[in-house]
Amino acid sequence: KRSYNVTLLPGDGIGPEVVAVAKDVLSLAGALEGKASNQSLSLSLSLGPMRVEFRFQEKLMGGAAVDAYGVPLPEETLAAAQASDAVLLGAIGGYKWDNNEKHLKPETGLLQIRAGLGVFANLRPAAVLPQLVDASTLKKEVAEGVDIMVVRELTGGIYFGQPRGFGKNDKGEDTGFNTEVYSASEVDRITRVAFEVARKRRGKLCSVDKANVLEASMLWRKQVTSLASEFPDIELSHMYVDNAAMQLIRNPKQFDTIVTNNIFGDILSDEASMLTGSIGMLPSASVGESGPGLFEPIHGSAPDIAGQDKANPLATILSAAMLLRYGLGEENAAKRVEAAVTETLNNGFRTGDIYSPGTTLVGCKRMGEEVLKTVESQSTVA
Ligand code: NAD
Ligand code: IPM
Ligand code: MN
DSSP states (O other), X not given: OEEEEEEEEEESTTHHHHHHHHHHHHHHHHHHTTSOOTTTHHHHHHXXXXXXXXXXXXXXXXXXXXXXHSSSSOHHHHHHHHTSSEEEEEEOOOGGGTTSOGGGOHHHHHHHHHHHHTOOEEEEEEEOOGGGGGGSSSOHHHHTTOEXXXXXXXXXXXXXXXXXXXXXXXXXXXXXXXXXXXXXXXXXXXXXXXXXXHHHTTSEEXXXXXXXTOHHHHHHHHHHHHHGGGOTTSEXXXXXXXXXXXXXXXXXXXXXXXXXXXXXXXHHHHHHHHHTTOGGGOOOEEEOSSSOEEEOOSSOOOTTTTTTXXXXXXXXXXXXXXXXXXXXXXXXXXXXXXXXHHHHHHTTEEOGGGOOXXXXXXXXXXXXXXXXXXXXXXXXXX
């Protein structure tokens, strides 16, 4: 029996709605690992069933933690996350806390947990599923077949750079300032991850920067270029971020793997999500050198639809699949979950964000139930 501790951080807004659904999917996919299927019958008979069991612990973070404990990331939450095998996060933030001081913002808690877990590599896959081509705002021939992986640096750059703050300029005017800073080793480690990711995909890596203007980007480009000799099998290119934003819409199929800094990765991954039909579809995995990974949808707490059972839970369910694959090495269960999502879409179920005429409009809970039904019917893929 394989058994894992998973910390759940539902957070705010739609976070609790989508995490509840993903938790059930994880549990069922784990339990089904113990059931002999057609393909793996002989294996199961010889080894005995190997049920995967999860011990979940739920902790507060974000606005919910500000309200309950007066901080967006309580020590207890970070300690629990650090001691677990993997962390699944919903989303944080909301109008209520938007004007809080920085140390009391939900977003600060999110940056703190990423830093606290040392998860510097954020993988954000954006693939256009054939079932959802019509949900994309792009023309069918542009969107069809898109399959991109954005590798976003997550614990450095302007999000964390010092100095930062508010001040006065020499005219006595108020100022706000931040610092975009990267060290060579920070660039090297994310670049290595990206080359490895590209190697497992189609062997193409595009590094996105603003090296025509920013020193941090000049260093970025220099480090990426010098590491390329270690990966002669990968086709490396460089692109300025403004052009990359344009090319993603013009001809997204030219991209395989993209590596970029924290802020460009934030922006480009939201842009890439729209190729796939909705931000409600895009999962992510954040990993470091060691310790538990952090798995979260790329979307936010969607306060405009929170509490209405309208959220698309698929991004979080697919994040749970990434948790199984990258966090726990449970590839078979990960494939089972992904196959269940595909089948649920094949069965015509759609939340509002991916709805198109001729499909069946469902809410968050019902979408979860439909996925659970199909998880059960997936035979193992090992
Ligand atoms: P958002 O991603 O929450 O919402 C943008 C739009 O997409 C909204 O119209 C929303 O309804 C829709 N949307 C998002 N997720 C959806 C889903 N699963 N299903 C259907 N529709 C979905 O971004 P925002 O409105 O800019 O930010 C809202 C709050 O979330 C802010 O406080 C922000 O700081 C926070 N935020 C948190 C995270 C995170 O926790 N990782 C990420 C982004 C934004
Ligand atoms: C994301 C979010 C966060 C980020 C915010 C909420 C701090 O937009 O996870 O993409 O900018 O990283
Ligand atoms: Mn974002």
